[in-house]
Amino acid sequence: xxxxxxxxxxxxxxxxxxxxxxxxxxxxxxxxxIKKYDEKLNSYIxxxxxxxxxxxxxxxxxxxxxxxxxxxxxxxxxxxxFCTKNVKTTACSHILDGFIPPYESTVTDNLWNDxxxxxxxxxxxxxxxxxxNLNSYNGKVINxxxxxxxxxxxVPGGSSGGSAAALAADFCAASLGSDxxxxxxxxxxxxxxxxxxPTYGRCSRYGMIAYASSLDQAGIFxxxxxxxxxxxxxxxxxxxxxxxxxxxxxxxxxxxLNKGIKGMKIGxxxxxxxxxxxxxxxxxxxxxxxxxxxxxxxxxxxxLPHTHYGAPTYYILSTAEASSNLARYDGVRYGxxxxxxxxxxxxxxxxxxxxxxxxxxxxxxxxxxxxxxSGYYDAxxxxxxxxxxxxxxxxxxxxxxxxxxxxxTTPNTAFGNQQKLSNVExxxxxxxxxxxxxxxxxxxxxxxxxxxxxxxxGVQFITPKFSEAKMLRIAKSLEDEVxxxxxxxxxxx
Amino acid sequence: MAIFETTKNKYEIVIGLEIHAQINxxxxxxxxxxxxxxxxxxxxxxxxxxxxxxxxxxxxxEAIFKAAQTGYAINAKVNSYxxxxxxxxxxxxxxxxYQISQFSDPLVExxxxxxxxxxxxxxxxxxxxxxxxxxxxKSIHDxxxxxxxxxxxxxxxxxxxxxxxxxxxxxFEAADFVKKYRNILRYxxxxxxxxxxxxxxxxxxxxxxxxxxxxLGTRCEIKNLNSTKNIQLAIDYEVARQxxxxxxxxxxxxxxxxxxxxxxxxxxxxxKEDAHDYRYFPDPDLLPVNLDEEFLQKAKDSLPILPDxxxxxYIESGISxxxxxxxIADKNVTEYFDQIFMKCDIKLAVNWLTxxxxxxxxxxxxEINNSPVTASNLxxxxxxxxxxxxxxxxAKEVLDKMFISGEEASLIIERDGLKQIADDGLILKIIEQIxxxxxxxxxxxxxGKEKLFGFFVGQAMKLSKGKASxxxxxxxxxxxxxx
Numbered sequence: 005x006x007x008x009x010x011x012x013x014x015x016x017x018x019x020x021x022x023x024x025x026x027x028x029x030x031x032x033x034x035x036x037x038i039k040k041y042d043e044k045l046n047s048y049i050x051x052x053x054x055x056x057x058x059x060x061x062x063x064x065x066x067x068x069x070x071x072x073x074x075x076x077x078x079x080x081x082x083x084x085x086f087c088t089k090n091v092k093t094t095a096c097s098h099i100l101d102g103f104i105p106p107y108e109s110t111v112t113d114n115l116w117n118d119x120x121x122x123x124x125x126x127x128x129x130x131x132x133x134x135x136x137n138l139n140s141y142n143g144k145v146i147n148x149x150x151x152x153x154x155x156x157x158x159v160p161g162g163s164s165g166g167s168a169a170a171l172a173a174d175f176c177a178a179s180l181g182s183d184x185x186x187x188x189x190x191x192x193x194x195x196x197x198x199x200x201x202p203t204y205g206r207c208s209r210y211g212m213i214a215y216a217s218s219l220d221q222a223g224i225f226x227x228x229x230x231x232x233x234x235x236x237x238x239x240x241x242x243x244x245x246x247x248x249x250x251x252x253x254x255x256x257x258x259x260x261l262n263k264g265i266k267g268m269k270i271g272x273x274x275x276x277x278x279x280x281x282x283x284x285x286x287x288x289x290x291x292x293x294x295x296x297x298x299x300x301x302x303x304x305x306x307x308l309p310h311t312h313y314g315a316p317t318y319y320i321l322s323t324a325e326a327s328s329n330l331a332r333y334d335g336v337r338y339g340x341x342x343x344x345x346x347x348x349x350x351x352x353x354x355x356x357x358x359x360x361x362x363x364x365x366x367x368x369x370x371x372x373x374x375x376x377x378s379g380y381y382d383a384x385x386x387x388x389x390x391x392x393x394x395x396x397x398x399x400x401x402x403x404x405x406x407x408x409x410x411x412x413t414t415p416n417t418a419f420g421n422q423q424k425l426s427n428v429e430x431x432x433x434x435x436x437x438x439x440x441x442x443x444x445x446x447x448x449x450x451x452x453x454x455x456x457x458x459x460x461x462g463v464q465f466i467t468p469k470f471s472e473a474k475m476l477r478i479a480k481s482l483e484d485e486v487x488x489x490x491x492x493x494x495x496x497x
Numbered sequence: 498m499a500i501f502e503t504t505k506n507k508y509e510i511v512i513g514l515e516i517h518a519q520i521n522x523x524x525x526x527x528x529x530x531x532x533x534x535x536x537x538x539x540x541x542x543x544x545x546x547x548x549x550x551x552x553x554x555x556x557x558x559e560a561i562f563k564a565a566q567t568g569y570a571i572n573a574k575v576n577s578y579x580x581x582x583x584x585x586x587x588x589x590x591x592x593x594x595y596q597i598s599q600f601s602d603p604l605v606e607x608x609x610x611x612x613x614x615x616x617x618x619x620x621x622x623x624x625x626x627x628x629x630x631x632x633x634x635k636s637i638h639d640x641x642x643x644x645x646x647x648x649x650x651x652x653x654x655x656x657x658x659x660x661x662x663x664x665x666x667x668x669f670e671a672a673d674f675v676k677k678y679r680n681i682l683r684y685x686x687x688x689x690x691x692x693x694x695x696x697x698x699x700x701x702x703x704x705x706x707x708x709x710x711x712x713l714g715t716r717c718e719i720k721n722l723n724s725t726k727n728i729q730l731a732i733d734y735e736v737a738r739q740x741x742x743x744x745x746x747x748x749x750x751x752x753x754x755x756x757x758x759x760x761x762x763x764x765x766x767x768x769k770e771d772a773h774d775y776r777y778f779p780d781p782d783l784l785p786v787n788l789d790e791e792f793l794q795k796a797k798d799s800l801p802i803l804p805d806x807x808x809x810x811y812i813e814s815g816i817s818x819x820x821x822x823x824x825i826a827d828k829n830v831t832e833y834f835d836q837i838f839m840k841c842d843i844k845l846a847v848n849w850l851t852x853x854x855x856x857x858x859x860x861x862x863x864e865i866n867n868s869p870v871t872a873s874n875l876x877x878x879x880x881x882x883x884x885x886x887x888x889x890x891x892a893k894e895v896l897d898k899m900f901i902s903g904e905e906a907s908l909i910i911e912r913d914g915l916k917q918i919a920d921d922g923l924i925l926k927i928i929e930q931i932x933x934x935x936x937x938x939x940x941x942x943x944x945g946k947e948k949l950f951g952f953f954v955g956q957a958m959k960l961s962k963g964k965a966s967x968x969x970x971x972x973x974x975x976x977x978x979x980x
Contacts (some may be wrong), residue, residue, distance in 0.1 A: 087551045100550065107544055109551060211551040218781035246553050247783050325781055328583050331594020332548040336647065345643060349589055376585070376776035385778060 008033040009174040010491070013078055013231040016177060020067055020077055027060040027067070027077025027121070030177075034079050034123055038175045041497050047160075047170040049084060049142040050092060051124040059121045066119065075238055076119030081176035083167045084125040085132055086112050086222070087211040091122070095213045096140040097130045099360025100339040109211025110246070111180065111222045111239040118238045123176050127166030130362045131330065132182055132215040135190055135433040137165025138421060139364040147418050148173035149196055149493045152458035158418040161191030161433075164223070168195040171225040172490070173497075178226040178235050184215050185318050186413075186437025188223030189449035193413035193462025196451045196490040198479075200224045200232045201437075203469045204444035205250035208243030214329040216322035217248070219441040229450060229480040233258045236472060252470050260477040266300030268478065271406035275311040276436060281415045284455035289412050292452050292463050295485045296410070301478075304406055308398040311439055313391045315431055318438040320375050320388035326365075327372030333360060367427070396443040403468045408478050411436050413449040413462035436464060446472050448479045451488045458494055499615065499667035500708060501736055505744045507708040510736055511716075512671050513663035515700040516678060517656045518567075518688040519632070520560045526631045526655035527554030527597065534694050538637075538648035546653040548592035553782050556581075560655040561786060563687035564604050564629050565796040567657060570685050570803055571624055571678075573608025575793055579786045581629075585776045590634035590647050598630035598658075600777040604786065605657075611805060612677050615669040622674055623662040632656050651695075657688075663702065663713070668732035672725040675699055676826075680804050683828040692724050699728055703735045705743060714739070715749040719756055719763050731756035735763050807831060814839070820847050829866045836872035841879045849879055853893065857900050869903040870896065878906035888967055891915050918965045921973065924957070927965065928977050931956045942978060950974070 008030055011019070019025040035053055042048050056079060063077030087093045087105035094100035108116070116122070129139040136159040137145040145165040147158040149172060160169040164181025168191030171179045181188040183201035192199025200223055207222040214220060222239060226232035236257050243249045272293060277286065293303050335341035335356030342355035361369070375384035402409060415435060419425075440447045446469070449462040463482070467475040501508045525532055528545035545552045568575040582600040583593075605627035614620050634652035638645045659678065665671050679697060682688040689696045704716035719735055722728045734756075739749055751769040756762075779785075802810070804825045811821040824834050824847075837846045854875060858868060870878075878896060881887050887895060887910060898909045910916050918924060931953055932939055942949045957970045 093550070095550070103550065105550070107549070209551075210553055213550045214782075216781075245555060247555055248781075324778060328585050328595050328776070328778070331585060331587065332550070332592060334587060334589075334594060336589050337547055337592060338549070349645070353587055373776065376778055378774045378776070381776075381778070 007174075009037050011177075012227045013075075013177050013234050016078060017076075021072070023067065027063040027079075028057065030077065031056055031060040031079045031121060031123070034174075034176055037173075038124075041173060042170075042175060044496055045146050045148055045169050045173055046143050047127055047145055047166040047173065047175060048081065048124045049096065049127050049166070052091060052122050056121050056123050063119055063121065073117070073119035075115060075234070077121065078119070078177045079121045079123040080115060080235075081123050081126045081167060081170045081179040082112055083128050083164050083179070083181045085128060085182050085213045086180060087213065088112055088122060088125065091125065093125065093213070094141070094339075095131050096128050096142050097333075097360065097362070097365070098141045098340060099333045099356070101360075103339050105211070107211060110208035110241065110243045111212065113211075114239050114241055115180075115235075120238070126164075126170055126179060128181075129163035129165065129187075130365050131213065131326070132163040132184055132187055132220075133326070133364050133368055134162040135186065135430060136421065137162040137169075137191070139362055141362060144421060145169050146421065146496070147195055148495050148497070149194075149418065149460065150496050152494050154457075155496075156420045157422070158459075159194065159421045161194035161414075161418065163187040164225070165191050167225050168192055168197060168199070171195070171197050171227070173495070178224060178231055180235075180239070181223045181225055182212060182215075183221055183223040183437075183441065184219045184322060185441050186434040188225065189413050189437050189447060189462070189464055190433060192225055192449045193451070193460065194418040196460030196488075196493055198226050198229055198232045198451070198483075199449045199462075200226075200236060200472075201440065201447050202236060202240065202472060203250070203446040204441070205248055206240050206252070206446070206470070206472070208241060208246040208249045210243055210245040214325075216325040217329060218325060219318075219322055221441070229448070229476055229483050230258065230261060232448070233261065233476045250470070255473060257472045257476055260473050261480050263477055264299065265296065265478050265481045268301045268408070269304055269406040270296055270301045270478070271304050271306035271402050271409040273306050273308045273311065273402070273409060273411060275308050276411040278415060278435065281412070282417060282455055284453075285412045285415065285417070285461050288453040288461045289410070289463060292410065292482060292486070295482060299481050299485060306402045306406060306409065308395075308402060308409075308439065310391060310394045310398050312435075314395060314439040314442060315435050317388045317391045317395065317442060318434065319371070319431055320384050321392065321442075323368040323372030324376050324385050325372065327369045327376065330361075330365070330369055333357070335360070392442045395439050399439075399443045399445060399466070399468075407467065407474060409466040411464045411466065413437065413464040417455045417457070417459040417461060440464075440466050445469055446475050448475055450479050450483050451490060452482065452486045453488065454493070460490065460493060499670070501705065501740055503740050503744050506740070508705040508736075508740055508743070509708055509710075510666050511663045511704045511706060511713060512665035512667075512732060513702040513716075514659075514661045514665060514671060514674060515702070516659045516675065517698045518659065518682055518690065519696040520563045520629070520655040520657055520687055521689050521696075522557055522559045522563065522655055524557055525653035526557050526560050526629070528653055530653065532654050536650055538646075538650060540650065542649040542652065546592065546649055548594070554597060554780070556783060556786065557655065560629060561604065561788070562792070562796055564627060564657045565788070565793065566685050566800060567682065567687045568605035568608065568627055569797045569800055570681050571608035571610055573605045573624060573627065575605055575788070575796065576602065577788045577790075577793065578602065579604045581780045581783045581786070582777045583780045586773045588633065588636070589645065590636045590649070590652065592634065592649065592652055596631060596633060597780055597783070599628035602785075603628035610674060610677050610681070612670055612673045615667055620670065622664050625660040625662055627657050627659045630656050630658060663704075668729040668736070671701060671732055672729045675725050675728060677804075680826065680828065684803055684831075685800055695723065698723055701728060701732055701735075703732055703739070704749070705736065705739045714743075715751050717749065717752045717754050717763070719754050720766060722756055727756060727758060730761050731763055734761060738763065804831075811838075815843050816847055820851060823851055827865065829864070833865050833868070833872045837876040837879065840876055842883060845879050845882060849875060849896075853896055857896070869901070870899045871903075874899060874903075874905050881906050881910060885917060885919065885966060886910060887915060887917050888963070891917070891963055915964065918961050919969060921969065924961070924965055924969050924973055925977075927957050927960050928953075928970070928973055930960065932977060939978065950978075953978070
């Protein structure tokens, strides 16, 4: 038998059902591995060791009594953006110091109701702002994958860097992240795992600490497409506590998984080939396209003409919403308060927010405040809303002709965490992923190959709203055809 | 037209009002916390109201329904599409750091409310809009020398803000506007409209312009006026203040001012330059409010008869305009009156309610809905008068007793033997006794001293302890004395 920590969820469930293994053993194996290696990565910021072992024993009882649920006894890591009842949740921000939510986010609640177990909380860019995981109050996360020829520390991507790294390092069976502009798909690509961003409204945002409400969506990191689908089945639900959650009938997203893609039309946007892009990525897309054709799909060149406005539009809208969403962290009711006796209310605000927020968060709050200011609103926020509509229309038009769109997930592979990038360069990391969030569509990133440094490369499939089943079916076909073995990557341990 | 005249100039007063009314729903606008007044501080606060991380607002449709009803009650357009925006500013009692309000696309637009001018004429004030928003909490600064406290019970309570066009021309009209609007709110039960409990708060925008001038003057906004009396006092003060500045060649600075209820002056709160940039934008946590035809029709159909329509109906039935105004001025009075209206003589009904019962209630400082005399009991009393079972005089005595015991008139009349004597024989007996005991007076009467008739009536009433039917006494006395 393979090492326990390398097993897929589908395999773990099979083994648990046939009593070949216990949830306690699985959990213990992950805990041991985390304790042994995570100091090299810093992916977990909190381990729930005692509780999870107790819960694992209960799960084993449930298996014994034949009342096991869909994810019974499967240990998961959760991005610290999700509020977990009685477990400290800070979105890796100093300003939420010591905050212990008295409530559970809906997506994690769904997981626990299906029997999954909380191993611990995962590191992230503060308030999900970033694509490197260098912006965490709990310190940077290091990619478990390294180049074939160098020990240079690489970024895991962000903002769900901890979630991607933990899964890639076999520190959990799957992990939850969140995707506002690519925060699941980009780190999934950088770490060589599968990452899903569901349709906006598919998963409830209740209890998920808000960054940009109209773009935020919970997402999943998993070892393969099927595992990702299993977790997606669990976390998706209509929730009356979230007005933007959709009443769409929930279905089994795995129902068409193995039906192949013969006769399907897949669009290749001509705009997704940009200057300065890693040539290996281009090569991998071409190979993927060839494989899709071999599988019987028809490849159609399509155009998404407003794509290159995606990043600027995203950075106007997301920062505008963030500037307002983060106003509640004021030192009055919970979290950090920096104030001396006799300080005015304004002093309290200034001192608390000045020391509570990191630089990237401050930068985005200021940007967002600016674009909403009187006199600038029309030029920035309103215009960005219009462009957002155009970007969504681009997709609508294309989806009249094709079932799915294929693009690279990122223009480059994981880079060194000492590399000096300007903010704008960093922001352009999201160029292929943000249009999806702006249009509210589902997308998946799967690893398909490596670059010349043996670093993983991801491709992204984008499908129409609420067509996750089709998205998984297409991704699964390519995944099977490629047969990417991520254990051939170079790991730090 | 109301004109403010100083020794130097004549000014027209221009007033626009913004009135915040608390929509009387059981739960808050975006959470299910209770809205009950007077609860322990911070006992009615949900995670949403306290803006805990990851919490999301969910719209209370009942609040929208009641606001829509209010829109229809003032003949306004209720929009089937409206948007909730965020109004961003920092304050300790504003947990989210923004207030969810409606800015670009409000629920209600247009509409009118009819008021009276100080000369007693009717005047129509146009309404700009009504939008729905959440209230903030309350900061408490006087409990400790070095700390402030925050009570979030009010945080998230639903409000509707009505904005008038600047068409109000005097403090009197402003106060009357608030009274008329308050009455409409109570009629349709969308707001309890108790100013003391903060259900209704008013901001007044006041400016002056020289009589005849087309150009509006710079305005000042007086915030948080919490009674019709204070509205009047504050505007009066503000008008005089601005006139004095203008008379002396000064300029009015656009300001937000507060009314001091002790000194009766308005004082600067902040200048326009310090005004917030609220950075309004659509709240991405909430979908646009789409109301279908069925919802809107239901809001329209569920409206009761409104004060103006009531008044017209009363006048048509023969009630004077003055009395009709008295009855419609208070929803509870109207409801009380409607229980006796058309069930007995209208003049008796109006008189026994507005002078007799009101007089007693006022003396004891009791509200009509706590009246010990119920509407059906008052109707019973009037019925006794109509049936000539008691005279008007006895009826007042009966009402006094009803006011104390809350009993029915018939019960009191029966028990205390107050029923009018309408028996010819009995009255004749009394008359005969009077005649025989007062032969000298009878002689004088017969000699032409007709004024003495009243003496005989008085004697008859006295002997009957007031119970004799005055008409019968009159009639029989005349017959007997002629003989």
